[in-house]
Amino acid sequence: MSILPYAVAGWLFIIGLYGIVTSRNFIHLVMCLAVLQSSTYVLLLSVGYRVGGGPPVFATAPVGTPAVDPLVHALVLTDIVVEATVVALLLSLAIRIHKNTGNLEPDKIVELRG
Amino acid sequence: MTITTRKRLFVMFGAALLAIFMLAVRELPEFGHYRGPYGDVLNRETVYERHVTDVVSAVNFDWRGIDTLGEESILFLSVVGTIVLLRTGDGETEHKDEQGTTSNDDIPLPSEATRVASLGLVGPLVVFGLYIVTHGHLTPGGGFQGGVVLATAPLLVYVAGDLKTFKRIANHEFVEITEALGIGGYLSSGFLGMVLGSAYLRNVLPLGTTGHLFSGGTILVLNVFTGAAVAAGMVSILYAFLEHTIEVRLRRKG
């Protein structure tokens, strides 16, 4: 049962990727990308967890009480803010595509075909 | 290729990828038995060496300040990209033929409860956002979270139906100046370290006593700059999305 967090992280990655591959709407695609990014947060935070540890804040607890790993928290924190701005940029791209071509389906955009 | 072909191919390869991932994950330490040395070293040494109590903020703004600088540049560039993409192009005709005054009288306002609750919460939200930004090195919080909380305060003004005030807040040059100052201030604080004889982004200001507000040296300064940049960036993004909606609504009833 201790492999469950990693399994959930892998499952979220696969299901997010499935949503991107079989998407018929750009807005749906960007939301599946958000799910995909959140799978990495689950994996990183599960790696840094310690059983019986408290949060890495020593305002009331004295230094030396067991705490979880703060390095992983810093990585995930900046990652969440970057996710918000990347989603904003992708949404403005989707709006522009809709303005220029009139539909939102990835398969029907002729200019993107290789 | 058609969508069903893609679906079938993906199910095959996706299952293979998941299987390889599960095999690789067995090499990790068990969940809950964190082994690595860096987390323990950070937890033990940060309070004594930097006089702050929130280790995560110290990691973000002191031990790994250069990574946060890169992340702030991503934020800035995304804001610039969003505003450029959503700007009106040359073929837009919705602004060219309507020159009326922007009168607010005939727009149906939201209900009284919504207006009272939203406008009543703007003040406490600004104070709370400033508290989270400035106390980032003592308790959980910091520039990023506080900046996002601060950016939702003008949004409550929009929810309450006061479109003219929201446009005045969000379209002001103050927002752009704040964002530029946030990024520029972060960059310049790094140079302060070089001027005072140490490395770039080194913590060179006096450290103070643990637990007080003015402690931690450059961590508080960088927190404030980051909070300003994030708040102004989010307000700019929201205004870029809402700009045409506001113009049309204000002009339709005027």
Added chain:
Amino acid sequence: MAFIQVTILIFVGITGTAVVVTRNPIHQVIGLSFYGIILGLFFFILQAPDVALSQITIGAVVLPLMFMLALAKIRRQEQRKSSSGHPESARGA
């Protein structure tokens, strides 16, 4: 592992799958907001208050807000296109 951690993890998996499987973007936005709150709760249970604060403010408020604004803008563009008889299809085809 504690029972509450197992429960929240299974719930995270189920909610994430529900967000992807919903095809209509308007319904999906509400699912995304709920997913953001559940994920913030999971981060809180894993003793990460900084990360939970960040996730709840961004993943449950700012992200669904941006999606809804984008959907409103797209719907307005469609209305304008259908009411004025495709004036922009002559440009850039």
